[in-house]
Amino acid sequence: MVPSLVVQFPRVYDWMVEILEASDLNFAFKGAWFSGTDFLLTADPRNIHHILSSNFKNYPKGPEFKKIFDVLGDGIVAADSMLWEDLRKSNHSIFHHKGFLEHAVSSNISKVKKGLLPILDKAVEENIILDLQDMFQRFTFDISSILMTGYDPMSLSIEMPEVEFAEAVDISEEAIFYRHLKPVILWKLQKWIGVGLEKKLRDSMVAVDEMLAKIISSRREELGRGKRETSMNVLTYYINVDTTKYKLLKPRSDKFIRDVVFSLLIAARDTTSSALTWFFWLLSMHPNVMAKIQHEINTKYDNPADLEKLVYLHAALSETMRLYPPLPFNHKSPSESEVLPSGHKVEAHSKIVISIYALGRMRSVWGEDASDFKPERWILEDGGIRHEPSYKFLAFNSGPRTCLGKNLALLQLKIVAVDIIRNYDFKIVEGQKIEPVTSVILTMKHGLKVTVSKKI
Numbered sequence: 001m002v003p004s005l006v007v008q009f010p011r012v013y014d015w016m017v018e019i020l021e022a023s024d025l026n027f028a029f030k031g032a033w034f035s036g037t038d039f040l041l042t043a044d045p046r047n048i049h050h051i052l053s054s055n056f057k058n059y060p061k062g063p064e065f066k067k068i069f070d071v072l073g074d075g076i077v078a079a080d081s082m083l084w085e086d087l088r089k090s091n092h093s094i095f096h097h098k099g100f101l102e103h104a105v106s107s108n109i110s111k112v113k114k115g116l117l118p119i120l121d122k123a124v125e126e127n128i129i130l131d132l133q134d135m136f137q138r139f140t141f142d143i144s145s146i147l148m149t150g151y152d153p154m155s156l157s158i159e160m161p162e163v164e165f166a167e168a169v170d171i172s173e174e175a176i177f178y179r180h181l182k183p184v185i186l187w188k189l190q191k192w193i194g195v196g197l198e199k200k201l202r203d204s205m206v207a208v209d210e211m212l213a214k215i216i217s218s219r220r221e222e223l224g225r226g227k228r229e230t231s232m233n234v235l236t237y238y239i240n241v242d243t244t245k246y247k248l249l250k251p252r253s254d255k256f257i258r259d260v261v262f263s264l265l266i267a268a269r270d271t272t273s274s275a276l277t278w279f280f281w282l283l284s285m286h287p288n289v290m291a292k293i294q295h296e297i298n299t300k301y302d303n304p305a306d307l308e309k310l311v312y313l314h315a316a317l318s319e320t321m322r323l324y325p326p327l328p329f330n331h332k333s334p335s336e337s338e339v340l341p342s343g344h345k346v347e348a349h350s351k352i353v354i355s356i357y358a359l360g361r362m363r364s365v366w367g368e369d370a371s372d373f374k375p376e377r378w379i380l381e382d383g384g385i386r387h388e389p390s391y392k393f394l395a396f397n398s399g400p401r402t403c404l405g406k407n408l409a410l411l412q413l414k415i416v417a418v419d420i421i422r423n424y425d426f427k428i429v430e431g432q433k434i435e436p437v438t439s440v441i442l443t444m445k446h447g448l449k450v451t452v453s454k455k456i
């Protein structure tokens, strides 16, 4: 089946939708003989619930995931078993800490006022074309860096400076995507010889590691001098983490701290900016939805405490991530062979790819209008939000490894959306091609170019 994959590669996500729709939500992909590229492709909620929740123990991230995502080291995204449990519990305690959440809200509000709005005002005044995706990526990079390291790289400024770190992360995401498809022996050989994407990945990781090493050593030095910080961040938290409570964490190791911080930076950066970019594009295609959101903001919103009243905005954001999940797929491998609820037998250490993108578009799961953008499907008759089970709406994952930043991400999406929609109108530049890049994060391949005007 490799030749058809190669032909369909530029539209691989939509190809998966067609295949899964035609094959009752499960499809066994056969790669080249002995290449180790066979996998079961699924968008079947019964299998997804089984893999991610009811038989979670049989589906660790496993050694192959760790190899493919080696740049994340021992951070939470690639960790398993007891280390993952310690990381999960400690992450949970900081992400749900009142002081951290307050810091997250105030940092977002201040970045919108001092970073986003001046750039939009400049685009209005000078009538220049703006790439919304680039702007949102800079925004979320600055915010995640503030929350994870306590350091603001100021990548979102009028000058739009080159951001070496962000470019390095883009390269690593692309290289990791291709590692899923290539025979292990091939990408390992490329890595060893130092050619192609593997060479780019190695070079870009040098930049990432240098930057993180500087940040970590200067924080250790400041803390050693007794400097007290006014707001919480992940780096300081882990340098001081209680190892009597979390026995497997290694706060003295710079490599360990690097892995923890880098994994969280990646988890938080491109996911939220991807959701924002697709959201504004969908709004530009659906002016009726934009008008309803605007009406809701005008009638129900006064200050950030009112964000939870914005039910239609929440519905439109959920609908965006149903159709364009920032993480389009998840990759799993059983420790022991078993039969899935669909009847498919999976061998131990075989590959299962859950297409989160296809799941959101399956007619048998979402109805005949599955491919339409309809925020109304998320609203109950009494006006409240309809909560879909996470194995059906999988954007934030499901089961014990559900996204730890979900509430934070939704808060950030709403803060940005409200301030922009209240103050500006956008026009999509005509003639540009809107398509997703084939990578681990669903970004737009050519960005999203717009012109901006101020609301009167």
Ligand code: HEM
Pocket (backbone or CB within 6 Å): 076, 077, 088, 091, 264, 267, 268, 269, 271, 272, 275, 321, 325, 326, 327, 330, 394, 395, 396, 397, 400, 401, 402, 403, 404, 405, 406, 408, 409
């Ligand atoms: C729209 C934004 C976001 C989406 C759609 C999203 C989605 C996801 C998904 C699908 C996973 C599972 C990944 C896997 O198992 O391989 C995940 C895990 C995770 N996310 Fe998010 N995420 C978002 C934002 C954030 C933010 C802002 C943070 C942190 C502040 C965050 C922190 C995490 C962490 C720590 C995990 C690992 C959980 C674990 O393995 O136990 N995410 N996220």
